Amino acid sequence: MMTYYAAIKxxxxxxxxxxxxxxxxxxxxxxxxxxxxxxxxxxxIRKMRRFGIEQSIDNLTQISDIAGVRVVCSYIDDLYDVAHMFVKQDDVKLIQIQDYIKKPKENGYRSLHLLVEIPVFFANVKRSIKVEIQIRTIAMDFWGQLEHDMEYKHVKEATTEIKEELKACADIIHETDIRMQKIKQKLRGME
Known part of the structure; x- marks a missing residue:
């Protein structure tokens, strides 16, 4: 696990x-x-069982989200800028990008996911380690925390009404993100 911790750092x-x-x-x-x-x-272990992966040290490489980093930005354009600058670095290998902002999940989830591989150097060896990076706005993060708690922590079977309300909130939050972005651009134009 030390290699994954080093990759996160x-x-x-x-x-x-x-x-x-x-x-x-x-x-x-x-x-x-x-x-x-x-x-x-x-x-x-739960994820390996769920996907039918034999539990072994060698098979850890089949789990892409052992190391996770969440980056929270104020504005939508900032998160795309950060993602672009990060993956341009010559020692960062972009494996996959999932843009849940342009194509949100059915439940309203929005975030930009990058799966990257970076080299981690130790005393006698270099290892390439996968890291999942989620980049989102403050509003998306606020919504995502509640949705995560609902799905994984407290309430396994939320009512349809709650799910619909959460989806409506996701849409409102996205509209607010867009409006805040436009205001920021207008203010920059006044400088």
Whole structure:
């Protein structure tokens, strides 16, 4: 698990440096905050069972979200900018991109998911490690936390009414994100 933890730290550092650079070059910090997560051993085992993967150290590479980083930005354009700058780095290999902002999930979930592979250097070896990066706005993160709690933590069988209300909130939040983006662009045009 140490290799995955090292990969998380490396991704987090790269993102913090990008944010610092943008503060100096353009007087803005697109990243509000970064959360990191290392999937627990129990979660990995459950996922392997669910997908019929034999439980072994070698088969850990078949689980793509052991190492997770969530990047929260204020605005939609910021999250696309951060994603673009991050994957342009020559030691970052983009494996997959899932744009749930342009094509939200049926329940209203929105976020930009990147699956990347980065080299992690140890004393005598270099390993390429997969890291899942979720990039979203503050509003998307707020919604996503509630949806995650509903699905995975507390309520397995939420009523249709609750699911419909949550979906309606996702649509309102997305509209608010778009409106805030437009206001920001107008304000920048006035500078």
């Amino acid at each position: 490396q991704v987090q550092t790269k993102l913090e440096i990008l944010n610092d650079e943008l503060q100096v070059t353009s007087k803005r910090n697109p990243i509000e905050f970064i959360k990191v997560r290392l999937k627990s051993q129990q979660s990995i």
